[in-house]
Amino acid sequence: MPNISIICPTYNEEKYIEKCIVSMLQQDIDKNEIELLFVDGRSTDQTRALITSFQDKHPFIHLIDNPEKTVPYAMNYGIKAAKGNIIMRIDAHSHFEPNYVSVLSKALIDLKATNVGAVCKTDVINKNPKSLAIREVLSNKFGVGNSLFRIGIDKVTVADTVPFGCYRKEVFDEYGLYNPKLTRNQDIELNKRILRNGGTIYLVPDTFCTYYARETYSALSKNNFQNGKWNILMMKYTRNLDSLSIRHFIPFLFVMSLIVPILLSLIWFPFIWLSIVSLMAYAFLISIISVNIAAKQKLDFTSLMLAFFTLHFSYGMGSLIGLIQLITKRR
Known part of the structure; x- marks a missing residue:
């Protein structure tokens, strides 16, 4: 009888699934102790065959x-x-260190935690100036905010959410299963539900996983547009305003600082300067950050600028569309 059940949702992951499976086969734990459950959404590529x-x-x-x-x-x-x-x-887009399962399962017991997770480092499979810039932006606090599981820790740390959590099975009897209404952000919502009801969540520093990011601006934009949209829709489906943190709304505020003055300029044109000032201030800040990263990491400055803007603008626009859908559907 296995002691640890590892669950991996999949759908059309033929580019990534082998790396994920191999990393699980290399875990430093008796394989009789685990079962690996791939739950596939009827993939149309080679995922199931692999x-x-x-x-x-x-x-x-x-x-x-x-x-x-x-x-x-x-x-x-x-x-x-x-x-x-x-x-x-676990996630099919990810590769896991050989001690990942053993460290998290031990920490869960030692800390008497409801949920534990580890830092999730970002990487790309095909390395070029564009993809390396995207990787850096998704690991940088100016790209993803104060998300501890992305920017890293050096000691056991209390967290508000973790990626790819490790739970005792009875947690789902106590706090409920995943919310099936949430196409995105389901881990965040579950973790907020756990904290709201007295549970404890920790990040541990002794292992990590590597998440393989989207490698083009269009894929980055599409993914983060959906993330931003579901930030808003999650509040609708959960009816809880504390499901998100302040960092999730910063891109939305940036987008609104551009759009609202443009709309107001239709009434009084000088309002347009507020949009221009906001965009210039953003460009100045991101250019300083990009220059610093480019010098330290030897990355392409222009690619960094485009990656930052794509991430923030698409996320913010997603939140705006989510808000519009929320308002119009209510009416």
Whole structure:
């Protein structure tokens, strides 16, 4: 009987799934202690075939069908099928250090925690000036705010959320399963629910995972537009304003500082200068940051500027569209 059930939602992950599986096979833990559950949203690429090719050699690997396709459904299917008393979520876009499972499962017990996680470092598979700039921006506090699991820690730290958490199975009886209404941000919402009801969440420094980011500006924009939109929609579906932190709204405020004066300028044109000043102030700040990063990391300045702007603007626009959808649907 496995002690740890590791759940990985998948959908069309043929570019990344092998790296993820191999990193799990290299874990420094007795494989009799774990089961690896891939919950697939009926992928149309080679994801399922790749999983079954490993499954033939490693009986602790299992493939579960997820007809609803989205992550919260995948996690809930996995939790219900899990045989272990510890539940760990992983991501197909990620690679995990060999001690990842052993460190988190031990920390969960030692800290008597509700949930524990580790730092998630960002990397890219294909390294070029554009993708390296995107990697840096997604690891930088000016790109992602004060998100501790992205910028790093050096000691056990109390956290408001962690990526790919490790839980005792009874946590889901006590706090509930993943919210199936949330296409995005389901981990944040679950962690906020845990904290709201007296649970404890920790980041531990003794291991980490590596997340493989999108490598083009268009893919970065699309992903963060959805993240920004679901920040707003999450409040609608959960009816809790504390589901998010202040950092999640900074891009929205930036976008509004550009759009609102432009609209007001239709009434009185000089308002347009507020948009210009906001954009210039943003460009000045990001250029200083990009110059510093480019000099230290030997990265391309222009690529950094574009990555910062793409991240912030798409995230903010997503939040704006989410707000518009929220208001219009209520009416």
